[in-house]
Amino acid sequence: MFAIVARARKDAKALQYINERNYGGFLRVESLGGGRRFEDVEGKLREILRGPYIPILLFGEKERDLMEEVLPVVEESGRPFYARLLRTKRVRNMRVDELHANLEEIKARFRLGIEWRGTYALSPANPFGIEIHPDYDVYLAIGDGFRKAMKSLLDVDLGENSLVLRKLMNQEVYYSGPNRVAEVSKRLGVPTEVLWRCPCVEDVSLESLIEANRSYIEAFAEASRAFLTQFSDRDIVVPWSGGKDSTAALILASQVFDNVRAIYVRMEYEMPMTDEYVEELAKKLGVELVRVDVPMPIEKFGMPSHGNRWCTRMKVEALYNAVSDLERPVLVVGDRDGESARRRLKPPVVVRRNEILGEFLEIMPVKFWSGMMVQLFILMNGFELHPLYYEGFYRLGCTICPSLAEWELDLLENLGMLPEIMRRA
Structure with a gap:
């Protein structure tokens, strides 16, 4: 998670409005107390940098000199950060939607920006020149x-x-x-x-990738763990598919909470090797694993399609039934900004309600991470990725999913894992 830092309290107030409107208030907004000289803000700055959240510093044109004095202190902290001088005199002078657009672009920089130093090293400054898009x-x-x-x-x-x-x-x-x-x-x-x-x-080399990004990813993991601690009074549930994102969310949850229930809803046409991967990793993590098997009656409903994803409804219902015995469930999900605009526009915490569970929370500790960050986090914690990621897959689902691209179908065919029903479809 991020700490958005501005010089003055009025600037912070404008940023807090965006935080409440777009992020559910779950980012942190800080001011440097309003001081105009470096000696007036140094103490507050160092206090913010000792916190667990990743700092984003925003200054207006009239604060250019102060920004130049602040940056060396931020750099000395050794933490990932990004600072931007806005086009307006002060942060609060910028239109709300433009200010929000700046924040979205900066957030994307943290997960996309790369520096080449004989390996790929994450860097929001992005000297490698990767195209940045939210x-x-x-x-x-x-x-x-x-x-x-x-x-x-x-x-x-x-x-x-x-x-x-x-x-x-x-x-x-x-x-x-x-x-x-x-x-x-x-x-x-x-x-x-x-x-x-x-x-x-x-x-x-994979070793160079892990070492070049270890401190960067650990800083994000520390921020995500700090975010998760807000929910320590709840029943922690991780819907776990075996995919990289839900696996990273599960590892983070297991690092924060003593009791974690991982729910593996196994659809009839699950991706191969998922059963073995989930069972082995759950043992290594020491988490409670609940497997729920869901048949897929294609003869009754037909093949799943974009217009009729009856399988998704069955999967979600099975998940909710598996945690219906809990009084205050929190679902720790692996949703990330980089997956789709729809997921990016959701806040990190969503309040949901249904007939099975009543009111419950969905929280997203890897929301601001990239796929690369998720992969390296899993590996640097001593675990392997799902075997299919090593064969060319970007994401995992069912082998009859209507969202499978031709590339994924070809991979399944080459591996001898494409269901016969897909050949007839």
Whole structure:
């Protein structure tokens, strides 16, 4: 989570309005007390930097000199941060929607920005020049299986541990070392298309990626754990698919709470190897694992489609029934901004109500993380990713999901895991 810092209390008040309106009040907004000289704000600044949240510092044009004096102290803290000089004289002079747009772009910088130093190192300053967009994501193409799939299916050469920028409409740009090597369209419902390719391959070691990003990701993990502690009086439930995002959320929850219930709703056409992965990791984490098996009566409802996702309703209902014995459940979910605009626009805490559970909370501790951050967090904690991520998958679902792109269907076919019903569909 983030701490948004401004010089004056009136600036902080304008930012707090955005915090309440767009983020449910779950970011932190701080002022430096209104002082105009560095010696007047230094104490408050250092106090904020000792906190667990990631600082975003906003200054107006009239505060340029103060910003220049503040930055060395922030840099000395060793924590990830970003500072911006706005175009208006003071923060509070900017229109609310423009101020919010600045915050959304800055948040995206933290998960997308990269510095190349012989490996990919996360940096909101983004000297590598990755295209920044609030709805983009970055992840790592890890594993020899991923590399072989790209070569055999698309004739695209990747180096070891490529960086992938995932843009809108499932369009992806691949980097091998410091080089852009390909752009691929994986749009739903149309054939996978290589838009361009470049034979300029360079390997990046996984060890270098973990070490270069360890302190950065740990700072975000510390902020997420601090966010989670607000809910220590509740019954903690993690809906767990075995995918990277819900796995990262589960690891964070297990680091904060003594009692965590992980609910694995196993659909009939679950992705292969998920059962084994979930059971093994749950034992390593020492969390309570509840498995709920849900049949998928295709003969009754037909194949799931975008217009009729009856399977999703069954999955959600099974989840709610599995926690209906709890008095104050909190669902710790792995939703992230980079997955879709719809998820980005949700606050980090959502109050929900239904007939099974009554009122309950959904909270999102990895909301501001990238796919790359999630992957490295899991690995740096000594766990493996789901095996299918090493074969070319970006996300996991069911093997008959209507949201499967041709790329994912080809991967399942190559691995001998595509259900016969999908061949007949």
